[in-house]
Amino acid sequence: MYSFNELHEIIEKEIDGLEFSAPPEGLFEPMKYILGIGGKRLRPILVLLGANLYKDDLSKVCLPAIGIEIFHNFTLLHDDVMDNAPIRRKKKTVHEKWNSNVAILSGDAMSIKAYQYIGSCEDKYLRDVLTVFNQTALEVCEGQQFDMEFEDRNDVEIEEYLNMIRLKTAVLLGGSLKMGAIMGDASSKDAELLYHFGVNLGMAFQLQDDLLDVFGDEAVFGKKIGGDILSNKKTFLLINALETASGDVEKELKFWITTKSFNPEEKIKAVGTIYEQLNVREYSQNKIENYFALCLEYLDKVDVDAEKKKELYSLVKGLVDRSV
């Protein structure tokens, strides 16, 4: 059995070795660039972990796993164009380094490359792997569409938000594990349990990201605190706060999300304090714990020795312990 870190190394090595050498270079350079600027490689590692629960030889699972990472990076590339984001992982985004057309077209080519790699699984798994992947990939687009639509809406409800992050983020974690399980010859019951494990892990992870963006330790979290507050992003925290606030607190919150001129530090502090006052921080922490608990319940039921599951348990533990 491989450790998480060993799998991470395998993935990095595969990505380093990727050859997209055919002309036109303008199409393939951006692919190499975005795949080369890092990232946690969580999704391809989940594919390998899913398979590794059931088989030791992962040699035929590696390229499909890389396909999932290519797909994920394709979505980031196009999301960055749509969000007009200048920076990704501390580097210029593709449309900033080149231009929007390059970003659109090399993204399109990446999505096809993703299918090539995912489709390089063994014949006996091809139908099932593709079915899971197609469904998941479409849901990721649906999530991004909801996310964009929410920007122009002031009546987004909690359930809608949770559905959006499920689609945009969580299903790809679940789908990665499930595809790995399929390529490991897992029972369909186990594959389904692992899917739900991954989806709930993704939900916890995304809600935790929202929380860390407000209350995290900048040095540990790795990015600037308060970005969501400054942009009035409709996170789990803000939607909840808007639903529960009344009286002066409601007035103050609405002041901060409508005023155009403000001191950034002051706004971050004020809105953070409101989240505490309204117990939105605590509510969010509870919700995250619930998702982690659910995710462990699913993992417990997976029908393999506990020893085999230890990397997945410690992955969960590591995430629970992210400093909040």
Add this chain to the structure above:
Amino acid sequence: MYSFNELHEIIEKEIDGLEFSAPPEGLFEPMKYILGIGGKRLRPILVLLGANLYKDDLSKVCLPAIGIEIFHNFTLLHDDVMDNAPIRRKKKTVHEKWNSNVAILSGDAMSIKAYQYIGSCEDKYLRDVLTVFNQTALEVCEGQQFDMEFEDRNDVEIEEYLNMIRLKTAVLLGGSLKMGAIMGDASSKDAELLYHFGVNLGMAFQLQDDLLDVFGDEAVFGKKIGGDILSNKKTFLLINALETASGDVEKELKFWITTKSFNPEEKIKAVGTIYEQLNVREYSQNKIENYFALCLEYLDKVDVDAEKKKELYSLVKGLVDRSV
């Protein structure tokens, strides 16, 4: 055996019946829109014709054929964003009717839908169909990349241009026939012959389009004449003219492609006359005839009764007769 027109009706009916009903509507409305504004449906018909050479029952080939049409329309949708084109088939383009983000994201979702439909072929063909499709789809992106790069270059050579249109246009016609042939249980030799038939047909078709854009009959051609001349598009005609012109003719041609202020009618007429003087029109006609001839050579070799091939022969004849 089905006639071309019968197959066209089958495809239109399938497209009318497509249900992309899941929320978010903002993702699926643009798909319905672009698929609904017409087009020749040539590619899905070629899939069906390819299969129909070998089998009568096309019921399991229809959805994969629709997948090819979805893919083709996805490329048009993204190409229109990249070219900033306001009109497609006399209707507003998707990014004009909605916006660029909608066009990018619904295009992405269309490419996944395309894979879903293409992947709905029978299991025994899945690997081979996907291999052809992945390769072809990637080449279409490569062609679009070359096309965009050529806009900023003044030294594009004929062979580069021919390679670009092969990738951007011709391979998808060849690939459509080949995928159809695979789903009809054709021999791999026949599938290959049909691929080359389609590629050469596509080359002839595209070069003819370039020619009709200058010398065509507006009423028959269906779009305004001279658009390529006005935008200095590096077509087969212009590249050839630039390569062969010398002396006063070269001066005149360079005047027309550099001057910013001109009477459109006058420019179209003048450049058209230069093409005639340089025998570029005639050279282009010969080239087109060569591609048609090649394409018929491949079709002759396909190992099925001539009677079965008659729809493909008359498709070629119909294209040869497009008025030039």
